[in-house]
Amino acid sequence: MQKHSVVNEERLPEEEELEKDILRPLEQPASKKFWLTCGFLAAVFLFALIAWTNQLINGLKVTGLNAPVFWGVYIVNFVFFIGISHAGTLISSILRIANVEWRRPFTRMAEAVTVFSLPFGALCPIVDMGRPDRVFNVIKHPHLTSPILWDVICISTYLTTSCIYFYLSLIPDIALCRDRLKNVSPFKKWLYRTLSLGWTGTEKQWKILDTVLTVMSVMLFVIVVSVHTNVSFVFAVTYKPGWHTTILPPFFVLGAIFSGIATVIVVMAAIRKYYGLDRWVTDYHFDRIAAFLLALTCFWFYAMFVEHLLTIYLGEPAEMSIILARFFGRFSLMFWVMFSLCFIVPLIVLSVKKWRTIPNLVIVSILINIGMWLERYVIIVPSGINTLLPWGTAKYIPSWVEIAITAGWFSGFILLLMLFSRFFPSITVWEVKEGLHQAAQKTQPVLVSSTAKENA
């Protein structure tokens, strides 16, 4: 990470405008439409809670699950939510370590996506459990060979670490809110005062923050890979055809980053449009992240190709029954829609420069996310339906309870993001400032020698 010279140097003229632009949404009262949307999302979430209560009272018979399809939409949601949470860490930690310039305006919302999607992801297996009241048995009677225990360890570590990381990088911006926002409600004033932890932006404080964030970035990089690897282990270690493959862990990590980046693009485009931040999240930034998404699309196809080629080449009957169900059988519609949404459409739209506009990018990102949800579905459900021993008729149609809870979890996630954008700056102000300073340094000939030294 670059040194924070922000303190010592004189303020650039852009800084003032940046602060003004980004703090504006926190000061202005939200529109009626905003609150109506929030209310609607909250209602959907509450309905999901009612549906869950119904499930708690009656048992899992209210779902569409049955023998032999023991895992369904809940586990699909689990993998999906944990998946999109990977974007935050990727952008804010890996791209931060690599000091990729275009990451700057995305970091805050990327981390927010991580922190807000993880709790919903972690809730999914609890919803899926027959006895959620016994969830702490996992800690009381841990069984070390179970991938579910590994998951519990990984995801709780990930949640804690990413929450701390998110909060730490928020502190300077909260302090900015505390100092600059005078016309806000007493609650907000109290919130900023408490959460800024007496941050004054001294050199020593910056140094501490810098060190901690750098160390945590490296830690998070390791954790993020371990999390989705372990999520895939839940499937990969079993005897189920279609699940038991060694490519699953890297494929899951890749898929997670893929759908995560797409989510960040959607969130950021919405924020930019709604709060008018075009100047700070520019077309250039979106162009860069679109190129990154295109690269991920190609990687995704590569993993998909390898997985299927190797299975088809050997043609082992149990494995082939899954492949046939995906390609031509009862899941063929879902599979080919998924394949088009995840590969064909993004490849065509993103590789033609003329079509790589922001509205197109947002549509592609939404399609990728739908595609990735379907991808998890065609990984999880067909393997449930095709048992090793003959089984009569197996079918799975999600019930209204499962659909309601899925809708509720998505609404809750969007609701948290919306509320967050009203309370805290949606762009990491200090990080963008840092970028501005670096850019200014590069253009000033006086400072060339010192920059050169830094680079050397």
Add this chain to the structure above:
Amino acid sequence: METKGKFDILRRKLIALFGTLTAALGVFSLRRKLASQENKETEPAPENHESQNGHKPRWGMVIDLDKCTGCGACVVACSVENNMMLGDAQLAEQGRVIRWMYLLPMIEGEYPNIRSRIMPMLCQHCDRPPCVFVCPVSATYKNPEGLVAQIYPRCIGCRYCVNNCPYTIKYFNWGDPEFPQPIPKGFNPDVAVRYKGIVEKCTFCHHRLQIAREKAKAEGREFRPEDYVPACVEACPAKAIYFGDLNDPESEVSKLAHSRRAFRLLEELGTQPKVIYLTEG
């Protein structure tokens, strides 16, 4: 500097807190260790479950498909013995009826040259049970005599074991079982009635083993493997099911298990099932 002072105080407080926690943990674990040692001194020696020839039994089953008539008596006996849910057409259609033992129809070949057969299917009590490896709470485990068991009060209902069972022979309670009025009066008192949200499976009628051991003890004689007969074995009118100690080379199951007709289901997976089938004719 004021901030520095604050940080220093915070740091000292944190160190003190961690120190206290570590000390508390140390004291706690020491006390537990001491307590367990005390218990060891007072506890009676663990019961020796060795049979006469001095080896630990390894319970196994042999099903002779040549003798099996497919009458389904084993299925009924098992359901009655183990207080199984009744189920109805709707539940059966949804795939939610629980039968620890059922008849698996196997159809071989394509239409004109078709051949179908029926195999009584039950938990294979694997020696390398896949369900045990993946249970996050050790609710399913293999006991020293090779029986794979399920602890109902501990099971969290994640259904991971059911997913990993290649035989799909563990069952999940999707709802509470419903019994018409007179049935609960006739429940087998030796077997717990399961409830919603947990996984259950065939136990090889483990309660019968306990009863047989207690009976032998009360009668003041050695326990013989012949005393332990699961319900399905007892009920089979064709005497197609054999049960006994696979570790005893002289036992009938042991001999049959080594016969040329013997095979095990999905043997290639390496789960080492203890239910052995004898092929037809």
